[in-house]
Amino acid sequence: MKAAAPITINGLKASCSQCNLVELCLPFGMSEDDLNRLDELVGARRKIKRQHSLYRAGDTFEAIYAIRAGSFKTDVLLEDGRDQVTGFQMTGEILGLDGISTESHSCNAIALEDSEVCVIPYAKLEELSREVEGLQHQFHKVMSREIVRDHGVMMLLGSMRAEERLAAFLLNMSQRFTARGFSPAEFHLRMTRDEIGSYLGLKLETVSRAFSRFQEEGLVSVQQKHIRILDAAGLKRLLQHQSGSR
Structure with a gap:
């Protein structure tokens, strides 16, 4: 670095x-x-x-x-x-x-x-x-948002399988791009797969295999760092299956 x-x-x-x-x-x-x-x-x-x-x-x-x-x-x-x-x-x-x-x-x-x-x-x-x-109230809301995000990461690392973690990550990125006025289905990831793996608690090879399976199943299209979500409902079903199996 x-x-x-x-x-x-x-x-x-x-x-x-x-x-x-x-x-x-x-x-x-x-x-x-x-x-x-x-x-x-x-x-x-x-x-x-x-x-x-x-x-x-x-x-x-x-x-x-x-x-x-x-x-x-x-x-x-x-x-x-x-x-x-x-x-x-x-x-x-x-x-x-x-x-x-x-x-x-x-x-x-x-x-x-x-x-x-x-x-x-x-x-x-x-x-x-x-x-x-209102400024202090809004600042507290910003801090709360960070706490909620950290809690979400702990849920990812604590209870989800590799493909579920990646699905949750892609859906989260989609939501955040949508909030900024961009397409929810097509975006460019600035981080590397290795960095995604580090964040999700996964090895690089595991992240690559999960992306490959998502492509094979028609859930996403991946060209290097460019992502197209083809079946958002399918990604959400992975998470629904996970929550229903607890």
């Missing part, structure tokens, strides 16, 4: 009120006046090149980051030297919440493609939350 490079700052200020991600991001539901106040808080955007770090485990926690463009993975270094992927984050989602409790980051955040984030200094966010009605 490439070493972290200096992060460049775009001269343009971020504008929450004009951002097309506002319905996905932290400011959702806020009044226009409150959005203008939040614009004062988001002082800069940062661009991060593909495979470079936004932050590393152990870095001092200073801000949270709203992904304006691109995508990221978070991972931790295991004792045996392997990287364990803990999550994939897309446009409109928040990075950096891992640092709140200890005031230092507990994982690495790596760009999966050339990306851009809005920097939200946490101390100023806390201060503004006491003044702007």
Whole structure:
């Protein structure tokens, strides 16, 4: 993995009120006046090149980051030297919440493609939350969303077979692309199969076999990282079978 490079700052200020991600991001539901106040808080955007770090485990926690463009993975270094992927984050989602409790980051955040984030200094966010009605509530909703997602991953790792894990992953990605105005049935995965396997607790060979079986059964069409879901109902039936077998 490439070493972290200096992060460049775009001269343009971020504008929450004009951002097309506002319905996905932290400011959702806020009044226009409150959005203008939040614009004062988001002082800069940062661009991060593909495979470079936004932050590393152990870095001092200073801000949270709203992904304006691109995508990221978070991972931790295991004792045996392997990287364990803990999550994939897309446009409109928040990075950096891992640092709140200890005031230092507990994982690495790596760009999966050339990306851009809005920097939200946490101390100023806390201060503004006491003044702007609804901001603290929305921030709690964002944190709750992350907890629910983590719980979902634990369910994947704890009770599902390999093909069920991959089906759940693809359906989740479909839902997240749909929320961003993209096709629910055709999308490009920025992560590698090895990274998907790390996230799902599966070996690379197992992920590849599951993709091959999905193609053979007409559930998906796969061309490298480009995915077409041909039978979403069939993928959902895999999960329904899993839940009914408990």
